[in-house]
Amino acid sequence: MSWAIIADSSCNLRSWTPTAPDTSFITVPLTIHVGGEEFVDDAQLDVAELNRKVAAEKEASSSSCPSAGTWADALRDADDIIVITISANLSGTYESAITARNIVLDEYTREHAGVIKGKNVHVVNSRAAGGKLELMVELLDRYLAQGARTFDDAVSYIEHIEERSSVLFSLSSFENLVKNGRMPRLAGSFASKFNIRMLGTASNEGTIKIVGPTRGEKKTIRKTVEHMASSGFHGGLVYIDHVDNEQGACALRDAIVEQWPSATVRIVPCGGLCSYYAEESGLIVGYEWA
Template identity: 55%
Template structure:
């Protein structure tokens, strides 16, 4: 029996190949409209070009979710599918995937498709897929029901943090209050936030200065119950900042493992230049 792990382009694994046997990873690209130009967030996208276009555009930009048809094609890649799009509260991507799932199952009832609300984007999603792939590789004969339960437990026990330096797109999209975004930009304030159930950035704190922000991230992870393990750090053209955070995490929790990767187009659009998206977990989702 074959497996497919499916997401949209809010997951930054991109061209990742799972290690579990007979398992495929694929994603449906979102689209980002900047002025008169539409960027398709697939493997051919020049993310730097997108970032520059977003910075130069004076009007509000927008994003569009994958179509029902795009999702339906991905749901036919394997006998068993687990799909986790960007948070339901952020985009219509989840609802389009749900419609596609129902359509495919009506035509082919023997397929098995499990749809999960990530309540996140970026690093948290990356972490869950990587840990689940490891689980599948170690349990090749696991039942679909047990695999889905394990995947759900990973989602429920993992967290996401956004460390942001620029906030214009989030403010335009209503993810944070416009006044807060304007003030933070003018005062060069770094914001630390997490994802709310409604899909907005829920502010955890703010600082002025990178070193203070690193300390704030460590304190927040500790307060959430993180005691060490695996951490994914996605960045928007800020590998140095991601590495500095990785070093602090390993220093604070010896034995922890960090993976640094660049953001896709969609995550770059929301996290903006030099932003970080951090995914980590407790218990089963720590990877320990």
């Protein structure tokens, strides 16, 4: 029996390898459209070049989700598959993956004389982006590595993790989020006008919810740690994604470890999609509070 953990490219793991036996990890890329050019958000993307093109482009740019056919190609090989997607309220990626799941299971049933046993696909709406997906991927891998698991066990586990984890966004620019309808225009305009960072989180529906403005790195870090504590974090796995802001990510990591010495903090550069929306110096923090 083979397993696959599959995420879209809002998960910023690119060269990551699972520790669980007979388990693969696959990233399905979204696409960013800038000035008539298409940038596929895969491991070959030059993220710095994408960011330069986005900054220089005066016309509106956008992103698009993977097609159902692209998803289906990723779903055909393994026996048991868990798919983790960006929030269904931020992208059509989740619905595209559900369509692909139905296509692949129908194919399998026809090829095996009406018997579906032996092929399982579950699609999880993360209600987030970035660090929360990375956290979910790693924790699922740890779970599978502990020993024999049924598919239903894995589904119950990953749904539990999705419900008991969260994401924070610390951003200094909001232009692309506002232009693409991912953030209220009033909040984005306020933050840009006064040149302040804005701390946001994911709502229960998987949309971006504003926590509040912050001024200066120290206040941003303090407010981030305070929000993590108030939402139930007491030490565990944390992912910090950054857009050309490793220094800020390291400072936040140090503050988290000082507050919770048992925390494990991983720092990851953003890929194309998260860089596009988080913009210059943005941070995305995924953490568990189970």
